[in-house]
Amino acid sequence: MPIPQEAASEMAADPARCGAFKLSSFGQLVGPSRFSAGPLQEVMRQPGAHVLAQGVPPMASLPIVGVKITLADGTVIEIDKAESLTSQRYAPFGWSSLRSWLVEHVRQQHAPPAEDWDVGITSGSMYALDAVLRLLVDPGDAVLCEEYTFLATKDLLHCLRADIVPLAMDADGLLPSAIEAACEARIRAGRPPPKLLYTIPVGQNPTGSRLHPDRYAEIYALAQRFGFVILEDDAYACMQHRLMIADYEGVPP
Numbered sequence: 001m002p003i004p005q006e007a008a009s010e011m012a013a014d015p016a017r018c019g020a021f022k023l024s025s026f027g028q029l030v031g032p033s034r035f036s037a038g039p040l041q042e043v044m045r046q047p048g049a050h051v052l053a054q055g056v057p058p059m060a061s062l063p064i065v066g067v068k069i070t071l072a073d074g075t076v077i078e079i080d081k082a083e084s085l086t087s088q089r090y091a092p093f094g095w096s097s098l099r100s101w102l103v104e105h106v107r108q109q110h111a112p113p114a115e116d117w118d119v120g121i122t123s124g125s126m127y128a129l130d131a132v133l134r135l136l137v138d139p140g141d142a143v144l145c146e147e148y149t150f151l152a153t154k155d156l157l158h159c160l161r162a163d164i165v166p167l168a169m170d171a172d173g174l175l176p177s178a179i180e181a182a183c184e185a186r187i188r189a190g191r192p193p194p195k196l197l198y199t200i201p202v203g204q205n206p207t208g209s210r211l212h213p214d215r216y217a218e219i220y221a222l223a224q225r226f227g228f229v230i231l232e233d234d235a236y237a238c239m240q241h242r243l244m245i246a247d248y249e250g251v252p253p
């Protein structure tokens, strides 16, 4: 049975009950980066200076001067000398050409509605999942996920001592009704609703299912109502399913 609007507003006003967005203790502790390259850059501009403190070796010492990748379909991708060198000696927060490409890709494909979004580059998606989950999940926090899910993420959630709440699925992926039932059951039991939903909507691992387009909006509405964060693991949409934004007609970003 749906929670009446009044009760939902009451929960929204009480973070202890509604699970309103909150960083984990670790997330609150670490804060933003305080890195500043300013003073070192002054020194680096001097002719002949090699500042090892920043891990910036002389260009001439870099071992890779070109990269050529051949795809299974015969496409050849070549990275020239200049790009190969900057890819080995990039500034903090990632190789700038790659970052700009990714920012544009996300803008085109997802058109994030917020003003202050950004892209972070990690070594593999597991590292991104690890970083995000550590920033959000405290021991005992309830985390919703598909009843069959990616083993390594489940393992990570176990390591973080999360309370994993498995959700029923069908051929069209996760069932919004299962999310609603799980949240309501926790509230009825006097426990905070789940902190987060971890989901793999496309090429779901291991079932291979794809979330029905109508369910995106339903799940988003539930996240707003119960105050949980959605962590979407979209590992396969572009790569294996060749999905681009046009395929998501009517689906919220």
Ligand SMILES: Cc1ncc(COP(=O)(O)O)c(C=O)c1O
Binding pocket: 123, 124, 125, 126, 127, 150, 200, 205, 233, 235
């Ligand atoms: C859904 C999903 N997410 C994340 C990963 C981990 O990806 P990576 O190898 O880039 O860390 C995998 C790998 O199988 C996966 O299937």
